[in-house]
Amino acid sequence: MVWFSYFLLPDQLCTVLEAAELEDKKKSPGAVIKMLQEGNKRFYTGKAMYPHTNASRLELAGKADQGKYAYATVISCSDSRVPVELIFDAGVMDLFVIRVVGNVCDTDEVGSIEYGLAHVNTPVLVVLGHTQCGAVTTVTHEVHGEGQALERNIPATVDNIIPAVKTAMKKHKELHGKDIIPHAIQENVWQSINDLFMKSPAVRNIVKAGKAKVVGAIYDVGTGKVNWLPHEKVDEILNTVEASPDKETKPFADK
Numbered sequence: 001m002v003w004f005s006y007f008l009l010p011d012q013l014c015t016v017l018e019a020a021e022l023e024d025k026k027k028s029p030g031a032v033i034k035m036l037q038e039g040n041k042r043f044y045t046g047k048a049m050y051p052h053t054n055a056s057r058l059e060l061a062g063k064a065d066q067g068k069y070a071y072a073t074v075i076s077c078s079d080s081r082v083p084v085e086l087i088f089d090a091g092v093m094d095l096f097v098i099r100v101v102g103n104v105c106d107t108d109e110v111g112s113i114e115y116g117l118a119h120v121n122t123p124v125l126v127v128l129g130h131t132q133c134g135a136v137t138t139v140t141h142e143v144h145g146e147g148q149a150l151e152r153n154i155p156a157t158v159d160n161i162i163p164a165v166k167t168a169m170k171k172h173k174e175l176h177g178k179d180i181i182p183h184a185i186q187e188n189v190w191q192s193i194n195d196l197f198m199k200s201p202a203v204r205n206i207v208k209a210g211k212a213k214v215v216g217a218i219y220d221v222g223t224g225k226v227n228w229l230p231h232e233k234v235d236e237i238l239n240t241v242e243a244s245p246d247k248e249t250k251p252f253a254d255k
Helices: 002-007 010-021 029-044 055-061 107-118 134-143 154-171 177-199 201-208 231-242
Strands: 072-076 095-099 124-130 213-219 226-228
Touching (some): 072 107, 095 107, 107 124, 107 177, 107 201, 134 154, 134 177, 177 201, 201 213, 213 231
Parallel strands (some): 072 095, 072 124, 124 213
Antiparallel strands (some): 213 226
16 A cells, blocks of 8 residues: 555545555554554654544544554653654554653553553553653662652652662662663563553453553654564563462452
8 A cells, every 4th residue: 555655645645544444443463563663663764654644534533433443552651752643653543542751550550551452452552661761760860869859749650660770770780870771761661561460450361362462662762763672571571470469360340
């Protein structure tokens, strides 16, 4: 389809793409990850198509079920340098996005992810960290005893990052100060996935049933490129959580 996109106006191209999607509304996790990778490549190489942003898509959004169209759930940082739909060259009704400082997975975020996977039925969850993350940097300084006074509600928001920073410090004892931050950012992605699995039996069940895949990634704010982390680590985290006596076990809320 892409070969003739150069001969179509943007609105025409979006309409053609939408018609094709109706033939296969929900793709496999592998196909979705490939779509995300291709969309990101278009973005960081300056070839973005800005799909699904025309008037017909908006009209469709006003009457359609997003569960028939959204293909990925993404939890990312709130940082203004991480515009999720743009970096994956996606548009309206493509991504179910949760944004929070430090891309942490606490109760509210986990509930949103459960909705994305169980009700919007997206076959992929991306836990997206990013370079130069201010939340991870702040927590790193705090762990090193160099923190500053924070506004009342910020500490409770970023507390989930502390284990990630400590893990990075333990693994890289030769590094100090700002040099540990890139490693802490990656560990924070793994920590978020661990927290998600610990808190959500529903997500664990969906993943184990093969209905969805969880992937970790880090966005480079200086290049626009998303670097995908090893999926084997996600499997390892899931297996560890399954063996933990501290994990939540009730997938549904009490009525």
